[in-house]
Amino acid sequence: MISIKDVSKTYKNGTHALYNINLEIKDREFVYIVGSTGSGKSTLIKILNGEEVPTSGEALVNGVNVGKLRFSKVPLYRRGIGVVFQDYRLLPKRTVFENVAYALEVVDAKKKDIRVRVREVLRLVDLEDKATSFPDELSGGQQQRVAIARAIANRPKILIADEPTGNLDPKKSDEIIQLLEKINQEEETTILIVTHDTQIVRHHPKRMVMIESGHIVADLNKGAKI
Amino acid sequence: MFRRFARHIKEGFFGVFRHLGMALSSASAVMITLILIGLFLLVTLNLYDMTRTIESSISISALIREGEEVNHERIEEQILAIDGVASVDYRSPEEEFDYYIETQGSDELREFYNIYRDDNPFRGNILVELESGDDLEYVRDRIEDIATIDEVADGGANTYTLLEVLDSVRLFGGILVAALCLLAIYLVYNTIKITIASRADEIWIMRNVGAKNGYVRAPFLVEGVIIGFMGSIIPMIVAIIAYYYVYDHMDGVLFAAFYLIEPMPFIFYIAGILGLTGIVVGFLGSYISVCKYLRLKR
Numbered sequence: 001m002i003s004i005k006d007v008s009k010t011y012k013n014g015t016h017a018l019y020n021i022n023l024e025i026k027d028r029e030f031v032y033i034v035g036s037t038g039s040g041k042s043t044l045i046k047i048l049n050g051e052e053v054p055t056s057g058e059a060l061v062n063g064v065n066v067g068k069l070r071f072s073k074v075p076l077y078r079r080g081i082g083v084v085f086q087d088y089r090l091l092p093k094r095t096v097f098e099n100v101a102y103a104l105e106v107v108d109a110k111k112k113d114i115r116v117r118v119r120e121v122l123r124l125v126d127l128e129d130k131a132t133s134f135p136d137e138l139s140g141g142q143q144q145r146v147a148i149a150r151a152i153a154n155r156p157k158i159l160i161a162d163e164p165t166g167n168l169d170p171k172k173s174d175e176i177i178q179l180l181e182k183i184n185q186e187e188e189t190t191i192l193i194v195t196h197d198t199q200i201v202r203h204h205p206k207r208m209v210m211i212e213s214g215h216i217v218a219d220l221n222k223g224a225k226i
Numbered sequence: 227m228f229r230r231f232a233r234h235i236k237e238g239f240f241g242v243f244r245h246l247g248m249a250l251s252s253a254s255a256v257m258i259t260l261i262l263i264g265l266f267l268l269v270t271l272n273l274y275d276m277t278r279t280i281e282s283s284i285s286i287s288a289l290i291r292e293g294e295e296v297n298h299e300r301i302e303e304q305i306l307a308i309d310g311v312a313s314v315d316y317r318s319p320e321e322e323f324d325y326y327i328e329t330q331g332s333d334e335l336r337e338f339y340n341i342y343r344d345d346n347p348f349r350g351n352i353l354v355e356l357e358s359g360d361d362l363e364y365v366r367d368r369i370e371d372i373a374t375i376d377e378v379a380d381g382g383a384n385t386y387t388l389l390e391v392l393d394s395v396r397l398f399g400g401i402l403v404a405a406l407c408l409l410a411i412y413l414v415y416n417t418i419k420i421t422i423a424s425r426a427d428e429i430w431i432m433r434n435v436g437a438k439n440g441y442v443r444a445p446f447l448v449e450g451v452i453i454g455f456m457g458s459i460i461p462m463i464v465a466i467i468a469y470y471y472v473y474d475h476m477d478g479v480l481f482a483a484f485y486l487i488e489p490m491p492f493i494f495y496i497a498g499i500l501g502l503t504g505i506v507v508g509f510l511g512s513y514i515s516v517c518k519y520l521r522l523k524r
Contacts, residue, residue: 049434071522072439079436089427102428106437108230154435 007057017043035211082151082159086166090135097131121149141172238448255413256457259406264465266399286354291376295350310361322348414511454508462497
C-alpha cells in the first residue's frame with residue numbers, strides 16, 4: 001500500500017516539483033499517473049523508489065516511511081519495488097536469461113532458485129523461447145518484456161513503469177499494457193504506470209491520477225472520461 | 227557468503243580484462259613504483275644495518291689531563307653520570323702503550339717502539355661506550371666540559387658526515403617513494419573511475435533491484451587490489467633475483483668490514499612488503515574512486 005500525505009518536494013536549486021500531494025493506492029491496484037513533461041510525476045516516482053526524500057509530508061510505501069529511511073535500509077526497501085524504464089536498460093552482452101537472472105544474483109538468491117524463477121517470469125512475459133537470445137536480437141517490445149521480467153523477478157509488491165511504451169508502436173504498447181495487467185492479476189503486484197500517452201489509458205481504462213505543475217489535478221476511477 | 231565472495235573476485239577479474247589496457251598501464255605504474263621501493267628498501271636497509279654496526283662500534287676516547295691519572299675513578303664516575311653513556315673503561319698510560327705496540331704490523335716496528343717504554347708518551351685514557359650513536363655529539367660535549375679531561379676523540383667528522391648522508395638518503399628516498407605511491411594510487415583511481423563509468427548500466431540495475439552498497443562496490447575494490455597485485459609480481463621477482471645476484475657477486479660484502487644482509491629470509495620479507503604495498507596501493511586507489519563515484523545519493 002502507498003499512502004502519500006501532504007508531500008511536497010523542493011530541490012536544492014529551488015525548483016518546486018510537488019506541492020502538498022495526497023494519494024492513496026491500495027495493494028494490487030493498477031494506476032496510471034499521467035502528466036506532461038515537468039509535471040512532477042518523475043519526482044513522485046523517485047520518492048516512491050527511495051531516490052528522493054520529500055521536503056515535507058509523509059510517504060508510506062509498504063509500511064515504510066520513505067522520508068525517514070536510513071541509507072543502509074534503502075537496498076532492502078528497493079527489493080519491494082520493481083522499476084521499468086522507457087529505454088529498457090538491458091545488459092547487451094548478457095542473454096535474456098542472464099539479464100533477468102542478474103536481478104536475482106545481486107540480491108544473493110540461490111542458483112537453483114534463480115533458474116526456477118527466471119524460467120517462471122520468462123514464461124509469464126512469453127519469452128521462454130528467447131532465453132538464450134541477446135538483447136540486440138530482440139524487437140523493442142520484446143526488450144521491454146525482458147526489462148519487465150527483470151523488474152518482477154524479485155517478486156516486488158509494487159511495479160513502477162516509467163513511460164514503458166514510450167519507444168513502442170501502438171500495437172506493441174498494447175501488448176505491454178496487457179502484460180502488465182497480467183502481472184497485476186497473476187503476481188498480485190501493484191502497478192503504477194507513469195505516462196503521458198492517453199491512448200493507452202483509453203484502451204485499457206484503470207484508475208488515473210493526473211499531475212500538473214506539481215499538483216494532483218484529477219484522480220479518476222476506471223472508465224471515467226478523460 | 228563464499229558464493230558472494232567468489233562472485234566479487236570473478237567480477238573483479240572481468241573488470242580487469244574488460245579494460246585490460248587501462249589496467250595494465252595502472253599496473254605498470256604500480257610496478258615502477260614498487261621496483262623503486264624495492265631498490266630503496268634493499269639499499270636503505272643494508273645501509274641502516276651498516277649504520278647500526280657503525281653506531282654500535284662508536285666509542286669516545288677521553289684523554290686525561292697529565293698528572294690526573296690518580297683521580298681516574300672519580301673522572302669515570304663523572305662520565306658515567308652523563309645521559310647516553312653505556313660504560314667506561316680506564317686504560318693506564320702503560321696499557322695504552324702496550325695496546326699501541328700490539329697493534330703495530332710487524333715485529334720490527336714493535337721492537338722499535340718498545341725503546342720508548344721508559345719515556346712513555348701516552349696518557350691515561352677512558353674509553354666511553356655509548357648507548358646509541360645518536361648521543362655521540364651530546365656525550366662528547368659533556369665530556370669536554372670535564373676539567374680533568376684534556377682531549378676528546380671520536381670517529382670525528384667522517385662519522386657525522388656518514389650518518390648525515392644516510393639520514394638524507396632515507397629522507398629523500400622516503401619522499402620519492404611517497405610521491406610514487408601517490409601517483410600509482412591516482413592511476414588506479416582513474417582506472418576504477420573508468421570501469422565504474424563503463425558499468426553504469428549494471429550499477430543502475432544493481433541499485434534498482436536492491437543490491438546492497440557493499441555488494442555494488444566490492445567488485446571495483448577487488449579490481450583495484452588485482453591491479454595492485456599485478457603490479458607487484460615483477461618487482462617481487464626482480465627484488466629476489468637481483469639481491470641474490472648482487473649478494474653472490476659481492477660475496478656478501480658491502481665494503482670493508484661491512485656485510486650485506488643475508489638473503490634468507492630478508493629478501494622474502496622484502497618481496498612480502500612489495501606484494502603488500504601493491505595490494506594496499508591498489509585498494510586505496512579503488513577505494514577513493516568507489517567512495518567518490520559510487521556514493522549512494524538521495
